[in-house]
Amino acid sequence: AYGERYRPVAERAGFSFPTSTVAELKVVERVPGSATTDFGAPGAIAEVDRRPLSAAAARRQAALVEACWAAFDEVVATAPSALRKGPRGGGRDLGAIVAHVLDAERAYLRKLGLRLGPFNGDEPDSLKSHRPAVLKVLGRAWRPSAGDPPWTAPYGARRIAWHVLDHAWEIEDRSEPGA
Template sequence: MSKATPVYLEVGVKRVFASALDWPGWTRSGKNEKAALEELAVYTSRYGAVLKRAGIAFPATADFEIAERVKGNATTDFGAPAMPARSDSRPLTAADGKRLAELLSAAWKTFDEVVAEAPAELRKGPRGGGRDRDQIREHVEGAELAYAGKVGLRLHEPDRQALLETLGRPSKGGPLKPNGWNARYAARRLAWHALDHAWEIEDRSE
């Protein structure tokens, strides 16, 4: 019998995010808890394909177990997962850090490959909105630069290797800088952002 996949729910007023605790990037949202979990289940195979590209085994299933609920904030309602799980603050071993870096690398690999294969102009939304491919790439790179500051890195341009080394380093599990992010949450946020936009590009390339 397959083991249930532990998830945590970030519950805002207008939006709920469901995130698989052990799989950075496997995060989806909905208007309520049920919708968020249903959306997470829909993306099981899509997330599995990300790991398959990187040669990483993916034994998780869409049989979810709610391990935690945390209160969201304005960023949650705006459309980004903003709150770490309480269990994210447990100590990060060398093995944990290595796995975290591998999973984040897999998300970036998928994003880069999707960008390379996509047309420059993407299908617009019903109101004619939406960024094109290069604008999305620049947006993701800009976010990586901003997120780096949350883990104590002062970068003048995106540096994924520096991020991987920082997040993969063993730690006590707390924020990597005062009022910053811990490694597990940072990896989840970075992987989610890359994959969310990779999947957007794929969907708008069809």
């Protein structure tokens, strides 16, 4: 069901997107879940995310994160400020979702070992100001070493991409009347 939502993001990053069926997908690792995974977020660093990452693989992951951000930016730019409410009348409007994404990314930066100056949430480009530093971290070869930040670059890329797309798709879905 999500394949067609991922396709434009993968293509924007320069990758073809296979037309695989769920039956053709291969599970490469399972990790214990938590309250975070119960919510749908990647909440544990898999062993595959602790393995060394080549420069080419790092550039690919950075390109995917950048494509996720571009998709989010496009959705935000075209969405109404007041979004359709959920079945019980709740749900954040556009500005609150954008602020939430910015707040989460601020926390993610620290988990990746980045310390940047304060963001000004009132400035339109504030959301984008940290992205070059994040892409620099995600786009370089990586090997585990003592003193690493709490998140590995591969896990950070996965978590950022998931979060940005989750909210881009929420905004899309709640921008459509009666959907």
